[in-house]
Amino acid sequence: MDSNSSFYAYGSRRRISVFFPLLLIIAGVVLLLTNMKLVDWDLWDAIFILWPVVFIAGGLDGLIQGENPVWQVFWLGVGVLLLMGNLGYLAWSSWDIVVRLWPLLLVAAGLSVLAGKSNVGRLISAGMVVALLGGALLLLSQAPLPVATVEGDRISQSLDGAGKSDVDLNLSAGKLRLAAMPESTGQIEGVLRQQDTRNVEQSHYVSQDTAHFALRSTAVAIWVPFGPNRHQNEWDLRVNPEAPLTLKVSLGAGEMDVNLTDTVVERARLNMGAGSVVVTLPDEGRFEAQVEGGVGSITILLPRTMAARVRTNTALADLDLPSDFVEDGDAWRSSNITGADSVVDLTINLAIGRAVIRYLGE
Secondary structure, eight states: OOHHHHHHHHHHHOOOOOHHHHHHHHHHHHHHHHHTTSSOOOHHHHHHHHTTHHHHHHHHHHHHHTOOHHHHHHHHHHHHHHHHHHTTOSSSOHHHHHHHHTHHHHHHHHHHHHHTTOHHHHHHHHHHHHHHHHHHHHHHHHOOOOOOOEEEEEEEEOOTTOSEEEEEEEEEEEEEEEEEOSSOOOSEEEEEEESOGGGEEEEEEEETTEEEEEEEEOSOOOOOSSSTTSOSSEEEEEEOSSSOEEEEEEEEEEEEEEEOTTOOEEEEEEEEEEEEEEEEOOSSOEEEEEEEEEEEEEEEEEOTTOEEEEEEEEEEEEEEOOTTOEEETTEEEOTTOTTOSOEEEEEEEEEEEEEEEEETTO
Protein backbone atom coordinates (compact mmCIF):
# COMPACT_ATOMS: atom_id res chain seq x y z
CA MET A 1 0.00 0.00 0.00
CA ASP A 2 1.50 3.36 -1.04
CA SER A 3 1.57 6.50 1.05
CA ASN A 4 -1.47 8.00 -0.65
CA SER A 5 -3.65 4.97 0.03
CA SER A 6 -2.43 4.95 3.64
CA PHE A 7 -3.38 8.60 3.95
CA TYR A 8 -6.89 8.03 2.61
CA ALA A 9 -7.33 4.95 4.80
CA TYR A 10 -6.33 6.97 7.83
CA GLY A 11 -8.59 9.84 6.85
CA SER A 12 -11.53 7.51 6.40
CA ARG A 13 -11.19 6.35 9.99
CA ARG A 14 -11.31 9.88 11.39
CA ARG A 15 -14.55 11.25 12.74
CA ILE A 16 -15.69 14.84 12.61
CA SER A 17 -15.63 16.42 16.06
CA VAL A 18 -19.12 16.95 17.50
CA PHE A 19 -17.98 18.99 20.52
CA PHE A 20 -18.67 22.48 19.22
CA PRO A 21 -21.72 21.50 17.13
CA LEU A 22 -23.28 19.97 20.26
CA LEU A 23 -22.61 23.12 22.27
CA LEU A 24 -24.11 25.27 19.50
CA ILE A 25 -27.22 23.07 19.33
CA ILE A 26 -27.71 23.14 23.10
CA ALA A 27 -27.12 26.91 23.27
CA GLY A 28 -29.62 27.44 20.44
CA VAL A 29 -32.27 25.30 22.12
CA VAL A 30 -31.84 27.09 25.48
CA LEU A 31 -32.02 30.54 23.88
CA LEU A 32 -35.11 29.49 21.90
CA LEU A 33 -36.87 28.24 25.03
CA THR A 34 -35.91 31.44 26.85
CA ASN A 35 -37.18 33.70 24.06
CA MET A 36 -40.46 31.76 23.94
CA LYS A 37 -40.81 32.16 27.74
CA LEU A 38 -40.98 28.38 28.18
CA VAL A 39 -38.25 28.59 30.85
CA ASP A 40 -37.72 31.51 33.23
CA TRP A 41 -33.94 31.67 32.78
CA ASP A 42 -31.90 34.53 31.50
CA LEU A 43 -28.51 34.07 29.84
CA TRP A 44 -26.55 34.00 33.10
CA ASP A 45 -29.01 31.62 34.76
CA ALA A 46 -28.50 29.25 31.82
CA ILE A 47 -24.70 29.48 32.09
CA PHE A 48 -24.72 28.85 35.86
CA ILE A 49 -27.04 25.85 35.49
CA LEU A 50 -25.89 24.23 32.23
CA TRP A 51 -22.10 24.52 32.48
CA PRO A 52 -21.71 20.72 33.05
CA VAL A 53 -22.89 20.23 29.45
CA VAL A 54 -19.27 20.96 28.47
CA PHE A 55 -18.22 17.65 30.10
CA ILE A 56 -21.08 15.77 28.42
CA ALA A 57 -20.23 17.15 24.97
CA GLY A 58 -16.53 16.39 25.49
CA GLY A 59 -17.25 12.80 26.54
CA LEU A 60 -19.53 12.15 23.57
CA ASP A 61 -16.99 13.70 21.22
CA GLY A 62 -14.23 11.45 22.57
CA LEU A 63 -16.36 8.31 22.18
CA ILE A 64 -17.19 9.21 18.58
CA GLN A 65 -13.52 9.89 17.89
CA GLY A 66 -12.66 6.42 19.22
CA GLU A 67 -10.44 7.70 22.04
CA ASN A 68 -9.80 5.89 25.33
CA PRO A 69 -13.34 5.04 26.52
CA VAL A 70 -12.35 5.10 30.21
CA TRP A 71 -11.88 8.88 30.24
CA GLN A 72 -14.75 9.60 27.86
CA VAL A 73 -17.22 7.58 29.93
CA PHE A 74 -15.91 9.26 33.07
CA TRP A 75 -16.36 12.81 31.77
CA LEU A 76 -19.74 11.96 30.28
CA GLY A 77 -20.95 10.48 33.58
CA VAL A 78 -19.55 13.34 35.66
CA GLY A 79 -21.27 15.85 33.40
CA VAL A 80 -24.59 14.05 33.83
CA LEU A 81 -24.22 14.00 37.63
CA LEU A 82 -23.32 17.69 37.82
CA LEU A 83 -26.17 18.68 35.52
CA MET A 84 -28.68 16.64 37.55
CA GLY A 85 -27.41 18.40 40.69
CA ASN A 86 -27.89 21.83 39.13
CA LEU A 87 -31.40 20.99 37.94
CA GLY A 88 -32.41 19.83 41.42
CA TYR A 89 -32.81 16.11 40.70
CA LEU A 90 -30.18 15.20 43.29
CA ALA A 91 -29.96 16.03 46.98
CA TRP A 92 -26.51 17.55 46.40
CA SER A 93 -25.67 20.48 44.14
CA SER A 94 -22.97 20.33 41.45
CA TRP A 95 -20.49 22.13 43.71
CA ASP A 96 -21.14 19.69 46.54
CA ILE A 97 -20.40 16.87 44.10
CA VAL A 98 -17.14 18.45 42.90
CA VAL A 99 -15.90 19.16 46.44
CA ARG A 100 -16.62 15.68 47.79
CA LEU A 101 -16.30 13.25 44.88
CA TRP A 102 -13.14 14.53 43.20
CA PRO A 103 -11.17 11.40 44.31
CA LEU A 104 -13.08 9.53 41.58
CA LEU A 105 -10.78 11.38 39.19
CA LEU A 106 -7.83 9.49 40.67
CA VAL A 107 -9.72 6.20 40.37
CA ALA A 108 -10.42 6.87 36.69
CA ALA A 109 -6.76 7.74 36.09
CA GLY A 110 -5.65 4.48 37.71
CA LEU A 111 -8.12 2.42 35.67
CA SER A 112 -6.95 4.12 32.48
CA VAL A 113 -3.32 3.20 33.20
CA LEU A 114 -4.24 -0.41 34.03
CA ALA A 115 -6.29 -0.77 30.84
CA GLY A 116 -3.32 0.24 28.68
CA LYS A 117 -3.93 -0.15 24.94
CA SER A 118 -5.91 -3.35 25.18
CA ASN A 119 -9.43 -2.94 23.84
CA VAL A 120 -10.73 -5.59 26.24
CA GLY A 121 -9.00 -3.93 29.19
CA ARG A 122 -10.40 -0.53 28.22
CA LEU A 123 -13.94 -1.88 27.96
CA ILE A 124 -13.66 -3.57 31.35
CA SER A 125 -12.23 -0.39 32.92
CA ALA A 126 -14.95 1.72 31.29
CA GLY A 127 -17.55 -0.66 32.74
CA MET A 128 -15.98 -0.22 36.19
CA VAL A 129 -16.18 3.55 35.78
CA VAL A 130 -19.88 3.23 34.88
CA ALA A 131 -20.43 1.12 38.00
CA LEU A 132 -18.64 3.69 40.19
CA LEU A 133 -20.63 6.57 38.75
CA GLY A 134 -23.84 4.59 39.14
CA GLY A 135 -23.03 4.05 42.80
CA ALA A 136 -22.29 7.75 43.17
CA LEU A 137 -25.65 8.54 41.56
CA LEU A 138 -27.43 6.27 44.03
CA LEU A 139 -25.62 7.92 46.94
CA LEU A 140 -26.27 11.46 45.71
CA SER A 141 -29.96 10.82 45.10
CA GLN A 142 -30.58 9.51 48.62
CA ALA A 143 -28.09 11.05 51.04
CA PRO A 144 -28.52 14.77 51.81
CA LEU A 145 -25.36 16.71 52.43
CA PRO A 146 -24.83 17.08 56.19
CA VAL A 147 -24.59 20.70 57.33
CA ALA A 148 -23.61 21.57 60.88
CA THR A 149 -25.65 24.64 61.77
CA VAL A 150 -26.88 26.42 64.84
CA GLU A 151 -30.58 27.31 64.63
CA GLY A 152 -32.21 30.35 66.18
CA ASP A 153 -29.27 32.33 67.59
CA ARG A 154 -30.85 35.76 68.14
CA ILE A 155 -29.56 39.30 67.73
CA SER A 156 -31.14 42.21 69.60
CA GLN A 157 -29.58 45.66 70.07
CA SER A 158 -31.19 48.85 71.33
CA LEU A 159 -30.39 52.39 70.15
CA ASP A 160 -29.32 53.33 73.68
CA GLY A 161 -30.92 56.74 73.32
CA ALA A 162 -29.28 57.59 69.99
CA GLY A 163 -31.29 59.29 67.26
CA LYS A 164 -29.47 57.80 64.24
CA SER A 165 -28.41 54.28 63.29
CA ASP A 166 -25.22 53.08 61.60
CA VAL A 167 -25.29 49.36 60.68
CA ASP A 168 -22.24 47.56 59.26
CA LEU A 169 -22.65 43.91 58.21
CA ASN A 170 -19.60 42.01 56.93
CA LEU A 171 -20.65 38.43 56.25
CA SER A 172 -18.97 35.45 54.63
CA ALA A 173 -21.26 33.31 52.46
CA GLY A 174 -24.93 32.45 52.59
CA LYS A 175 -28.26 34.25 52.39
CA LEU A 176 -29.08 37.61 53.95
CA ARG A 177 -32.58 39.02 54.32
CA LEU A 178 -32.87 42.54 55.74
CA ALA A 179 -36.01 44.65 56.21
CA ALA A 180 -37.63 47.14 58.60
CA MET A 181 -38.98 46.25 62.03
CA PRO A 182 -42.77 46.39 62.32
CA GLU A 183 -42.30 48.84 65.22
CA SER A 184 -39.49 51.08 66.46
CA THR A 185 -38.26 48.84 69.29
CA GLY A 186 -34.47 48.95 68.86
CA GLN A 187 -31.60 49.44 66.45
CA ILE A 188 -31.45 45.92 64.98
CA GLU A 189 -32.84 42.48 65.71
CA GLY A 190 -32.98 39.12 64.00
CA VAL A 191 -32.12 35.44 63.88
CA LEU A 192 -28.98 33.69 62.66
CA ARG A 193 -28.73 30.27 61.10
CA GLN A 194 -24.99 29.87 61.21
CA GLN A 195 -22.54 27.00 60.72
CA ASP A 196 -20.80 28.06 63.90
CA THR A 197 -21.95 31.08 65.88
CA ARG A 198 -18.51 31.30 67.49
CA ASN A 199 -17.38 32.70 64.12
CA VAL A 200 -19.65 35.75 64.49
CA GLU A 201 -18.56 38.94 66.24
CA GLN A 202 -20.79 41.85 67.30
CA SER A 203 -19.87 45.33 68.44
CA HIS A 204 -21.90 48.38 69.49
CA TYR A 205 -21.21 51.91 70.68
CA VAL A 206 -22.86 55.33 70.62
CA SER A 207 -21.08 58.45 69.35
CA GLN A 208 -22.53 61.90 68.66
CA ASP A 209 -26.18 60.77 68.68
CA THR A 210 -25.43 57.81 66.37
CA ALA A 211 -25.61 54.18 67.43
CA HIS A 212 -22.98 52.11 65.62
CA PHE A 213 -23.60 48.37 65.25
CA ALA A 214 -21.29 45.90 63.47
CA LEU A 215 -21.76 42.21 62.75
CA ARG A 216 -18.87 40.28 61.23
CA SER A 217 -18.16 36.70 60.18
CA THR A 218 -14.64 35.72 61.16
CA ALA A 219 -14.46 32.43 59.27
CA VAL A 220 -14.70 31.51 55.61
CA ALA A 221 -17.82 29.54 54.71
CA ILE A 222 -18.46 27.49 51.57
CA TRP A 223 -21.35 28.65 49.43
CA VAL A 224 -22.84 26.68 46.54
CA PRO A 225 -25.27 28.36 44.13
CA PHE A 226 -27.68 25.46 43.60
CA GLY A 227 -29.29 22.63 45.52
CA PRO A 228 -30.93 22.27 48.92
CA ASN A 229 -27.71 22.98 50.85
CA ARG A 230 -26.82 26.31 49.26
CA HIS A 231 -27.97 28.31 52.31
CA GLN A 232 -25.60 26.90 54.91
CA ASN A 233 -25.57 30.33 56.59
CA GLU A 234 -28.67 32.51 56.81
CA TRP A 235 -29.18 35.89 58.42
CA ASP A 236 -32.70 37.28 58.86
CA LEU A 237 -32.39 40.82 60.24
CA ARG A 238 -34.64 43.83 60.92
CA VAL A 239 -33.57 47.47 61.37
CA ASN A 240 -35.28 50.43 63.03
CA PRO A 241 -37.91 52.01 60.73
CA GLU A 242 -37.66 55.55 62.16
CA ALA A 243 -33.99 56.25 62.95
CA PRO A 244 -32.10 57.70 59.94
CA LEU A 245 -30.02 54.81 58.65
CA THR A 246 -26.51 54.51 57.27
CA LEU A 247 -26.19 50.96 55.98
CA LYS A 248 -23.12 49.08 54.82
CA VAL A 249 -23.39 45.42 53.82
CA SER A 250 -20.67 43.16 52.43
CA LEU A 251 -21.43 39.54 51.54
CA GLY A 252 -18.72 37.31 50.10
CA ALA A 253 -21.03 35.03 48.13
CA GLY A 254 -24.64 33.98 48.13
CA GLU A 255 -27.94 35.85 48.03
CA MET A 256 -28.79 39.28 49.41
CA ASP A 257 -32.36 40.57 49.72
CA VAL A 258 -32.44 44.08 51.22
CA ASN A 259 -35.90 45.62 51.55
CA LEU A 260 -35.61 49.28 52.59
CA THR A 261 -39.36 49.96 52.46
CA ASP A 262 -40.52 51.88 55.56
CA THR A 263 -36.94 52.87 56.48
CA VAL A 264 -35.33 56.33 56.56
CA VAL A 265 -32.15 55.92 54.53
CA GLU A 266 -29.31 58.45 54.57
CA ARG A 267 -26.68 56.33 52.79
CA ALA A 268 -26.46 52.71 51.69
CA ARG A 269 -23.57 50.71 50.28
CA LEU A 270 -24.06 47.05 49.37
CA ASN A 271 -21.33 44.77 48.07
CA MET A 272 -21.59 41.18 46.83
CA GLY A 273 -18.62 39.12 45.67
CA ALA A 274 -20.54 36.46 43.74
CA GLY A 275 -24.27 35.79 43.68
CA SER A 276 -27.49 37.79 43.48
CA VAL A 277 -28.57 41.09 45.04
CA VAL A 278 -32.15 42.36 45.23
CA VAL A 279 -32.69 45.85 46.72
CA THR A 280 -36.10 47.45 47.29
CA LEU A 281 -35.74 51.21 47.73
CA PRO A 282 -37.92 53.27 50.13
CA ASP A 283 -40.93 55.27 48.94
CA GLU A 284 -39.44 58.63 49.91
CA GLY A 285 -36.25 60.42 50.96
CA ARG A 286 -33.12 61.90 49.42
CA PHE A 287 -30.05 59.70 49.76
CA GLU A 288 -27.11 58.04 48.03
CA ALA A 289 -26.90 54.31 47.37
CA GLN A 290 -24.16 52.18 45.87
CA VAL A 291 -24.59 48.55 44.85
CA GLU A 292 -21.55 46.55 43.74
CA GLY A 293 -21.01 43.00 42.54
CA GLY A 294 -18.26 40.87 41.11
CA VAL A 295 -20.12 38.08 39.33
CA GLY A 296 -23.89 37.59 39.35
CA SER A 297 -27.03 39.71 39.19
CA ILE A 298 -28.21 43.01 40.68
CA THR A 299 -31.91 43.93 40.76
CA ILE A 300 -33.10 47.32 42.00
CA LEU A 301 -36.83 47.72 42.71
CA LEU A 302 -37.76 51.40 42.45
CA PRO A 303 -41.06 52.82 43.79
CA ARG A 304 -42.84 55.19 41.40
CA THR A 305 -42.66 57.89 44.08
CA MET A 306 -38.85 57.78 44.09
CA ALA A 307 -36.97 59.57 41.29
CA ALA A 308 -33.54 58.22 40.38
CA ARG A 309 -30.24 59.37 38.95
CA VAL A 310 -28.14 56.33 38.02
CA ARG A 311 -24.46 55.91 37.20
CA THR A 312 -23.25 52.52 36.05
CA ASN A 313 -19.99 50.69 35.53
CA THR A 314 -20.79 47.35 33.95
CA ALA A 315 -17.72 45.80 32.35
CA LEU A 316 -19.15 42.52 30.98
CA ALA A 317 -22.68 42.89 32.28
CA ASP A 318 -26.06 43.53 30.69
CA LEU A 319 -27.91 46.65 31.84
CA ASP A 320 -31.72 46.79 31.77
CA LEU A 321 -33.40 50.12 32.64
CA PRO A 322 -37.07 51.24 32.60
CA SER A 323 -38.22 52.63 29.27
CA ASP A 324 -38.74 56.16 30.64
CA PHE A 325 -35.11 56.56 31.75
CA VAL A 326 -33.13 59.01 29.62
CA GLU A 327 -29.39 59.44 29.24
CA ASP A 328 -27.97 62.49 30.99
CA GLY A 329 -24.23 62.90 30.35
CA ASP A 330 -22.46 60.03 32.06
CA ALA A 331 -25.63 59.00 33.93
CA TRP A 332 -29.25 58.00 33.45
CA ARG A 333 -32.25 59.66 35.09
CA SER A 334 -35.91 58.83 35.51
CA SER A 335 -38.46 61.03 33.75
CA ASN A 336 -39.94 62.30 37.05
CA ILE A 337 -36.71 63.69 38.52
CA THR A 338 -37.38 67.36 37.76
CA GLY A 339 -38.80 68.96 40.90
CA ALA A 340 -39.04 65.61 42.71
CA ASP A 341 -38.99 65.65 46.52
CA SER A 342 -37.62 62.09 46.77
CA VAL A 343 -34.45 61.29 44.80
CA VAL A 344 -31.88 58.52 45.00
CA ASP A 345 -28.39 59.00 43.56
CA LEU A 346 -27.65 55.39 42.65
CA THR A 347 -24.34 53.88 41.53
CA ILE A 348 -24.20 50.34 40.18
CA ASN A 349 -20.86 48.59 39.66
CA LEU A 350 -20.94 45.04 38.26
CA ALA A 351 -18.10 43.18 36.55
CA ILE A 352 -19.89 40.15 35.06
CA GLY A 353 -23.60 39.38 35.02
CA ARG A 354 -26.83 41.37 34.70
CA ALA A 355 -28.04 44.59 36.33
CA VAL A 356 -31.75 45.46 36.26
CA ILE A 357 -33.74 48.46 37.50
CA ARG A 358 -37.50 48.13 37.37
CA TYR A 359 -40.44 49.84 39.00
CA LEU A 360 -41.88 48.15 42.03
CA GLY A 361 -44.87 45.97 41.19
CA GLU A 362 -44.02 45.67 37.48
